[in-house]
Amino acid sequence: MDGTPKKAAEATKAPKASRQVMTAYRLEDGHVIYLAADGSWSEWIEEARIATTKEEADALTAAAKVATDANQIFETYLIDVTTEGRTWPVTMREVMRAQGPTIHPHFGKQAERGERVSAVANAAAGKRTERGERRENREG
Amino acid sequence: MPLIRDGNLALDQWVHRGDDEPLADGPTIVSLDRWKRDRATLLTRNAPLGLRLKSDQAPAQVATDLGLFGVVALEFPTFKDGRPFSYAKLLRDRYGYKGEVRAFGHILRDQYLFLDRLGVNSIEVKDEKQLKEFKTALAEFSVFYQPGVDARRPAMALRRQVASALKPSRPDFDDLTRVEDVPPPADAPPAPSSARIAVSDAKVRAFSHKYGHLSAPKLIAAMIDVEFKGSIALVSSFGTEAAVLLHMVSEIDRNLPVLFLDTQKLFGETLRYRDQLVGQLRLTNVQTIRPDPERVKDLDPNGMLFSRRANLCCQIRKVEPLAKALHGYDAWITGRKRYQGRRRAVLPVIEAAEGRVKINPLAGWSKDLLDEYFAEHGLPHHPLESEGFLSIGCMPCTDRVAPGEDMRAGRWRGQDKDECGIHETPAAQSLTSSGL
Amino acid sequence: MYRYDEFDQVVVKERVEQFRGQVARRLSGELTTDEFRPLRLMNGLYAQLHAYMLRVAIPYGTLSTRQMHMLAHIARKYDRDYGHFTTRQNIQYNWPRLVDVPDILADLASVEMHAIQTSGNCIRNVTSDQYAGVSADEIIDSRIYSEILRQWSTFHPEFSFLPRKFKIAVTAAADDRAAVRFHDIGVIVHKNDAGEIGFEIMAGGGMGRTPAVAPTLNKFVPERDLLAYCEAILRVYNMLGRRDNLFKARIKILVMSTGVEAFTKMVEDEFALIKDSALKLPEEEIARIRAYFAPPGYEDLPVQSKALDAHLLKDKAFADWHSVNAAAHKQPGYVIATASLKPTSGVPGDCSSDQMDAIADLAEKFSLGEVRVTHEQNLVFPYVRKDDLYPLWQQFVRLGIATPNLDLISDIISCPGLDYCGLATARSIPVAQQLSERFSDLKRQKDIGELRLNISGCINACGHHHAGNIGILGVDKQNQEFYQVTLGGHDGADASIGDITGPSFPADKIVDAVETVVDVYMAQRQGKERFIDTYRRVGMKPFKEKLYAAH
Structure with missing residues (x-):
């Protein structure tokens, strides 16, 4: 991000007692992505791995560094999220990134989220088989 | 740390010394602070002294001392700190500093060209691989809008030059290139477009009528920019007189395809001369055409064909490759002149040849005129010219020319041959007959 | 309009290939994120909030139909079927893929366009009067000098790593439509009594965190010295501008801290040393460029139709x-x-x-x-x-481009704001949308008359809020969008910077607040007085009283 605001930097400093996920941009197309529970990078924050302790946050940072060094992603940082209902960012700015521009509802993640998110929500509920199927679909 | 100096890796004899480090015996670079502090002592040393300037130390404060330093080293604490660019410019332009101007610190490869333009002639680099990067970076741009400290001429100056070359300010040129005034036939078609045209004698006459009276640069411009835009090439030998035509072309369209036949029997000097001219004239589209390796393997396995059948040698090394290279072009430009004698004595400016239009802009030029052009535009001479080679082809078949001899007398000396064939054998036919 | 000659064409072509190489080096890992950033920025490629964003220069705002078709083609082929025209005569594409950008640039180069220096700490796209060449109040077509400056500033070896970005605007008209006084260098073309062209040159204007109206350094720089004078300003700035603090790095801070007089002296001293150098503009070159901007083939028509x-x-x-x-x-x-x-x-x-x-x-x-x-x-x-x-x-x-609102309250200048911009602290376009609805009644708009309403989504002021008669600045207060209001900004020949009314308004109150300001103006104005004139006459007090009456 060109000129990441201070907010994001602050977020990385205060992992205690909060829930955080790792976000970045994909090098090839610049799209917003999140480090997923399975170690892949997902466009959907709902799939992000959540860190609740300093150690877990450090693990996310380490994984981000690996992907950065492999020239897959860039500008990684931790953001605060809530997990009430679903995993969702706390700050306006991150909501915008997770969702897409409010003035163009037909662009950005919001345009594709619809069905996608309900599938994710189900998967997040712990149904392993569904999750497996979903991943297969994605790879196919 | 490796050093690129004047475009090549160089042994760095200079050492940097901190403000409180003991001085080295040899050439030493010290900071501005140390210079100010220890000036008297430093002046008594018996070794060359260099000056290091931080990015917030403008050279103005040592302007009168600059002559005492063998090198001025400009520090880039980060590539974003662009102050040393101004310092380099001032060192060269304002203070007339002639010694080495060096850049060191955090410098991006993509800044090398800017440094070069501003008179920085050495850069401390992280590894020797940077030399390749340096050369690539310097070749990335060939046109510049700003006057720099370097020799590259800005676009504004080049434009002025083009404009004056195209101005009809030298009517004598026009006279010298004029061909017989052949009136066009009644059914003369309109000037052909760049679309593929069937060339008839009538068309060539019409062409001659329309353009034959133009001076060489104007004729070339009309051909390149109007009649055959995108479908015309210059064929150049990079021989003794080639620079004239190449120079004219470079002022009209440096990206015009220039076809150069490398027969693989050329003088090394010719190849070097080619590179020199390409660099100086900044030609951007010189295509080196080589013989088909299969044909060479087949017909000239030990490379001695020239001694047995010179015509066949020319055929596979020049005629066929050129015929192939000209495929898709409607016209080509050659550098032949009438004064070169023999069959060239009656050369027209515009002629038809194997379905293409062939333009000989210099047909009417004399040797004197060529010499004058060389001098006026500061063009380098072919290195072999001073050794008596007035017309240069392949090494085995080119000899020196004695004073008073016809200039092409050295070509295929002792043989009943004075042309290689690209200017007479129907190129298209030979392409077919040779089965290519 | 200007057409590239072979030299210009070579420059953009070589630039495309250079950038193609840079992208390849980035993808292969040869360049790190940090090393690539300045390279892509110098070619207008940002990493924005949702994706990459490519900013394409439209020098002095002039587009041929061929170029406009190409902009459409690029939106269709590489982006999402639209582009966004910016507040500095550029166009932005919001969704290009990095791997496609070299091809986009090649397409642009084929119609004599580029993205060179649309970002980065270098000299940006030179802007000018959109009525250049056709308005009755101009001395000469200002694009002649804009083009000369465009070429001079392109890949300037000395000024590509300035302390901060650098913007130049040129006008030759009595009515300044290019906001030249809000630029790092503002150029106004004048003609002296002898009929010679010269330039009034200003420096140190700008918006951003510290808005400033540029003071005049020289009232009449001869035509041939345009580049030498600009080079003198840039050299002084490059050497002395602050590099330790991003917020104090623009030339306006240098001008303010040095003082206009001292700054002018430095520039004049430098200028004296270089004005007879190769920078002196040859008459042929000016004539060559001027010829491109000769009046088109007008028909002989009666005044009345x-x-x-x-x-x-x-x-x-x-x-x-x-x-x-x-x-x-x-x-x-x-x-x-x-x-x-x-x-x-x-x-x-x-x-x-x-x-x-x-x-x-x-x-x-x-x-x-x-x-x-x-x-x-x-x-x-x-x-x-x-x-x-x-x-x-x-x-x-x-x-759908016939809204009759030019220079009226719904002709709102707005930056993209938090909807797209990585720097923004609040959204700006949704506010613009609501305001345009609130004031959609044309009769009412015309009744209100000329009123510039500008909105920025952060302190960088890309929405020119400092120069709006009514300016709105989005701020973030504890993760809530708030909007600060300024009054009295103006970007014409009598440029001024807006004054802050007081505490900012929450998102759901900002439209009402603007309406209140308009109501006060309507109540206070005398005759056909414009908003700006009323404000200058009555001052902040009546507006403030009404705006904060309930508090």
Whole structure:
């Protein structure tokens, strides 16, 4: 991000007692992505791995560094999220990134989220088989 | 740390010394602070002294001392700190500093060209691989809008030059290139477009009528920019007189395809001369055409064909490759002149040849005129010219020319041959007959 | 308009290949994120909030139909079928893929366009008067000098790593439509008593965190010395501008801290040393560029158009539009028409690829093949025959670009804000949309009269809020969008910076607050007084009282 605001930097400093996920941009197309529970990078924050302790946050940072060094992603940082209902960012700015521009509802993640998110929500509920199927679909 | 100096890796004899480090015996670079502090002592040393300037130390404060330093080293604490660019410019332009101007610190490869333009002639680099990067970076741009400290001429100056070359300010040129005034036939078609045209004698006459009276640069411009835009090439030998035509072309369209036949029997000097001219004239589209390796393997396995059948040698090394290279072009430009004698004595400016239009802009030029052009535009001479080679082809078949001899007398000396064939054998036919 | 010669063409072509190489080096890992950033920025490629964003320069706002078609093509092929015209005569694409950008640049180069220096700490796209060449109040076509400056600033070896970005604007008209006093260098073309061209040169204007109206350094720099004078300013700035603090790095801070007099002296001293160098503009070069901007082949037309007059009488909607969006032309029988990219509830500056294509076709048919982009984010048709204005307007209506609001309250300048921008602290376009709805009634807008309303989504002020008669600045307060209001900004010849009214307003109160300001103005104004004149006469007090009455 060109000129990441201070907010994001602050977020990385205060992992205690909060829930955080790792976000970045994909090098090839610049799209917003999140480090997923399975170690892949997902466009959907709902799939992000959540860190609740300093150690877990450090693990996310380490994984981000690996992907950065492999020239897959860039500008990684931790953001605060809530997990009430679903995993969702706390700050306006991150909501915008997770969702897409409010003035163009037909662009950005919001345009594709619809069905996608309900599938994710189900998967997040712990149904392993569904999750497996979903991943297969994605790879196919 | 490796050093690129004047475009090549160089042994760095200079050492940097901190403000409180003991001085080295040899050439030493010290900071501005140390210079100010220890000036008297430093002046008594018996070794060359260099000056290091931080990015917030403008050279103005040592302007009168600059002559005492063998090198001025400009520090880039980060590539974003662009102050040393101004310092380099001032060192060269304002203070007339002639010694080495060096850049060191955090410098991006993509800044090398800017440094070069501003008179920085050495850069401390992280590894020797940077030399390749340096050369690539310097070749990335060939046109510049700003006057720099370097020799590259800005676009504004080049434009002025083009404009004056195209101005009809030298009517004598026009006279010298004029061909017989052949009136066009009644059914003369309109000037052909760049679309593929069937060339008839009538068309060539019409062409001659329309353009034959133009001076060489104007004729070339009309051909390149109007009649055959995108479908015309210059064929150049990079021989003794080639620079004239190449120079004219470079002022009209440096990206015009220039076809150069490398027969693989050329003088090394010719190849070097080619590179020199390409660099100086900044030609951007010189295509080196080589013989088909299969044909060479087949017909000239030990490379001695020239001694047995010179015509066949020319055929596979020049005629066929050129015929192939000209495929898709409607016209080509050659550098032949009438004064070169023999069959060239009656050369027209515009002629038809194997379905293409062939333009000989210099047909009417004399040797004197060529010499004058060389001098006026500061063009380098072919290195072999001073050794008596007035017309240069392949090494085995080119000899020196004695004073008073016809200039092409050295070509295929002792043989009943004075042309290689690209200017007479129907190129298209030979392409077919040779089965290519 | 200007056409590239072989030298210009080579520059953009080589730039495309250089950038292709840079992208390849990045993808292969040869360049790190940090090393690549300045390289891509110098080519207008940002990493924005949702994706990459590519900013393409439209030098001094002039576009040929061929170029406009290409912009449409790029939106269609590589992006999402639209582009966004910015507040500095650029266009932005919001969704390009990194791997496609070299091809986009190659496509641009094929129509003599580029993205060179549309970002980065270098000299940015040179902007100018959108009415250059056609307005009656100009001395000469200011694009001649804009183009000369464009070339000089392109890949300047000495000034590509400045302390901060650097913006230059040029005008040659009495009415400054290019906001030159809000630029790092502002150039106003003058003619002296001897009939010679010269330039009033200002430096140190800008918006951002510390807004400033540029002071004049020299009232008449001779025509041939334009580049030498600018180079002198840039050299002083490059060597002395602050590099330790991002917020204090613009030239305006240097001018302020040095003092105008001392700064001017440094520039003049430097200028004296270089004015006779190779920077001196040769008369042939000026003439060469001038020739490109010679008046087009105008027809000999009567001043009055019967067809136009008839339609004005017959069609009320057309007459309304004409009274607002048509401007006087210096050539008899012609008129300047502005297509509005500010439809009610629309996104200021957005244009779909179909619209762009259609606009290009219209320009081909009705405006001698040329369109201008304005810093107010509208499109100008500079060469319309009066006889053609009605059919042109009908096409504008069909395309949704006939909103009759030029310079009225709903002709809002707005940055992209938090919807797209990585720097923004609040959204700006949704506020613009709500305001355009609130004031959509044309009769009311015309009654209010000329009123510039500008919105920025952060302190960087890309929405020019400091220069708006009413300015709105979005701020983030504990993760809530709030909006600060300024009054009295103005970007004409009598430029001024707006004053802050007081505490900011929450998102759901900002539209009401603006309406309150307008109501106070309507109550206070005398006769046909413009908002800015009323504000200058009555001051902040009555506005403030009403705005914060409930608090």
